[in-house]
Every structure is written in structure tokens, then in C-alpha cells.
Amino acid sequence: MKNIRRGVFETNSSSTHSVTISGFDLMLDVSLVPDINGNIIIQGKEFGWKWEKFNDAYSKASYCFLNFKERREELKEIIKKQTGANNVIFDEHDGYIDHVGEHCSIEKIEDFHFFIFDKNSWLFLGNDNEYAPNEFYDLPGTKYNYLLTTEGLPFVLKWKFKDLPTDEDAEEAISSLVQNIRFNQTKNCWERDWIFSNSREVYYIYSKYYLPAKNNKIVFLKDNLYHEAYKLKTKVSELILKKENQIEISYTIQKRKC
């Protein structure tokens, strides 16, 4: 066990000075401070549209007010107790939560306190339209020992791992890395959102359901295989095997140098 007093001698002539604050190590979030009238005003924000994470008390409080409407009075009391505010005013404004998670529940009132004010308690927000970006769920200071890099694209895609990834982890990372890439043979390589083949341009996409990445290879398939299969009256699986329907790039996973 260790106690520490930082940067001051004992000069108090009435009783010892018993705690010294010098920086924010091991402290709760103290950024919610009442205004000149003693009030704390929290506005509703828009949550869940993109991949975002928060550990500041304001954002987490705003989220709680929006998500736990029936418990707003309890939330106000928690914030008043922590900050000394006379009143806590929640202004819903344009606040909105998209993609509310099924597991988003807080039972005990003291857990709200912990969730809002503890900086180690994070609010992760995302959606089910795309994969989470690299490092998203990792906390600041995480050490990454392995790096996945792609070869054969005009740009290098990278994904950091804490430990040597399993095949499943690597596949998940690749899915996230290439999720917005449409590969076009005539124009070499493109990175575009939600563009599909038309009569003039044919795009290749990655699909882990058809050909999951393995043996250091990522295979992009024509995105119009279904149309072709319909036209040719054949099976999609047969078309997948044809080399002209595939574009292959490679990737490596290496230990990072410290």
C-alpha cells in the first residue's frame, strides 16, 4: 500500500493537511461545475449516428437523461450531490439516441454516479451498419504488439492488435478495414461508399461470407455476381471460383518493434 503527498511540505499550523490535489490522477470527472446561479444545465446531444466514445461527465449525463427518461429525477439528485448544484436542468433540445442497445441498462442509482463521473467508465456508441474502427474499444494507453498491413493496394491499410490475433480476430479486422472499399479494375483502386456496379463500371468488394480472408489473402469479388448468375442461369458459388471474378491482395501480421 502506498500514500503520496505531492509537491508540498507540512506547513499547516492547525491540523495536518491531509490530501493534495495535483493533476487528475485517480480522480473522478470534476468538469461539471455549477454556473454563477448555482445551476447545471445539460443539453441533449445526438448519439449513435457514428462510432463515438465518451468518458466525460457531461456527455454521459446527457446520454443518461435521454435514455432513462423515467429516472431523470434520480439523475438530477446524483448530479446535485456530486457537484453541490442547487438545480440540474436538462434541456432535451434536439437530443436523440439512435441504435439503442438492448443491454443498455443501469439498475442501481449508485451505478449512475459511477457511470457518469468515473473517467474509467466509457460510453461506446456505434451502429450495426458497419464495423467498429481499430482501437475503438481500447482505452488510452493500450499497447499494441502486432500489426496487420495490406500489400497490393495503392495505399496501405493497417490494424493494430494487442496480442497475436486469432483467425477470427484477423477476419474481423479485415472486414472493418475494407468495408468501404470498392475495387475497380479499370481505375485500379477506389475507396468509395455505397457505390455498386453499373453497366459501365464493375466493382469488386470483400465478403467474408463468400470468401473469408485466410492464408494472408484477401479476395475481392465482383459485386454483381447475383445479377450475372441470374443472367447466366448458373450458381453464384460457381462464379465465385472463376479467377476473372476475383481480385486478390495480400496482408501480413507482424510483431511490432518497440
Add this chain to the structure above:
Amino acid sequence: MKFPIQYKNGNVKITLHSDGTKIRTFTGEPMPEFPESIDLKITNKCDINCPYCHESSLPGARGGNIYRIIQELETLPPVGIELAIGGGNPGSHPDLIFLLETLKKRNFICNITLHREHAWRIEDFILQDLVHGIGISGAKVPEFLWNNVIYHFIAGINNIEDIEPFKKILVLGFKNLGRGKKCNQEKIKKNLDRWYKYIPMYFKEKIISFDNLAIEQLGIKRFFTDEGWKYFYMGDDGQFSMYIDGVRGEFAISSTSKKRVSWNETSIINFFQKEFLWTKNLKNF
């Protein structure tokens, strides 16, 4: 003594650095055998007449017997125990320099608190290496720029905005004792409420210490994680520290304790150990 100072006190290992940083390590329950810091009052004499003085110090009040104080302190091991010397105005005691010189030879780390009106002597103290930490009360601007100067403020008396120009501050709780009893309690309550609300605004840019009374009055524990509190809280009064009233010749856990024991009846170590165990048992009970 050369910094960093290291010593053992019971099962507690203490390291004290030249900027005042103190690191205490122990396994299990800390069981110190002697106080690692002592609040020492050497006089009740002071000509400032602060209307809130909890010691009710006066210009004509008497000073303590320095020889007897030294005699009591010499019973402690010469390892680097901190002394917070105060009063009254400790600078008014004619034997102050003798006290500081003697205690320096006995390896005590002397710190002193003075009102800014009396602080003209601190340069001498520093140059002679007689004191390490210096507390200044009553300051409006940071006029003393040594590293180890810490400015004292009383929550409930000073306005919280008063701390703005200062980097290192110590916040003391308001003591409803002495002349403090005669202060407008309603005004003090309002003032304390402002400190309670707005003190976190200053955490980012300052080093702020709190005494145990301020910790209670301003609810300082609410800003820490459980782990942080265990790490940074330096203990209750009497756990590692004690008070000596060198004017009345008494030992106590702190200057606000009603329970006091005459130094004719016991020694510092006996008093500390008895009080330590009593406080600990009370806590466990």
C-alpha cells in the same frame, strides 16, 4: 539532512523529497511508532488581530518555553520528522532562531506558517536552510516566489476567487473556535457553499492541499475514486500526526481537539501510541 530523506516508522517506510513530496509505503495496516509530522504551536502572541482567529491570539499573549519544547522533541528519533511551526505569530518568539537551529541539528524538517505581514524574515530562514516549507496566510498576491511557499486560505472566510493568482495553496476548514465563534455564521455558510461548488474549477492549474476540516466541509472525498482516495489521503488527525501546544504544555491529536494531555504526564511517543491505538480501535469499533 540531504533529500530524499528515507526512514522507517514501525511498518511504514517514508521518503521525503526536497519539494515536500512524501511517499509512504506499508504492508497491511500502517502501525507507526511515532508521529511523522507534528503541528507545533510556539506562541499565542500576534498583533494582526484576525477577527476569525480560532486561537484567539493577542498582541500581549505569551510565548512557549522553547527549551522545554526542545526537550520534548529530543525524545523522538532524529530521522526527518516534519514540524509545522505556528502560533500566534511564530516569528514574534525571541527564541525562534535558536529553536530552528537546534531542531535542524536534530534532523527535524522544520516548516513554518506566518502571516504575510510577518513574512519579511523568511528569506533569512531559507538562506540559512532552517526551514523547508513556508506557509503564508493573509496574502492577496503571490509575492514570495520560493518553490516551497504555500499560501493558506480559510474556506468560509476567504472568498474562493482569492486563490486565483496562486499556484500552490492550502485550504483550511473554518474553525468555529476562539474568535471564530463570533463570526457571522450565515455568511460563513454561504461562503463555504461557494467553495463547495466551485473548488473543482481550480484543480487543473494548481496544487491544492486540504486539511481534514476542509476535506469534511468541502466534501473533497467526492472528487476521488476509491483507489485515489486510498492513495492520496494522508490520514486522519492522530494517525500519523499530532499537535503540541508549546504555550500550554499540552499534547493533542490536533489543535481543535478538546482532549489534551499535559506534557508533565506523558511523553510524545507514549501519547501518540496511546492515541493512535485508541483512534484505531474506535474506527474499528
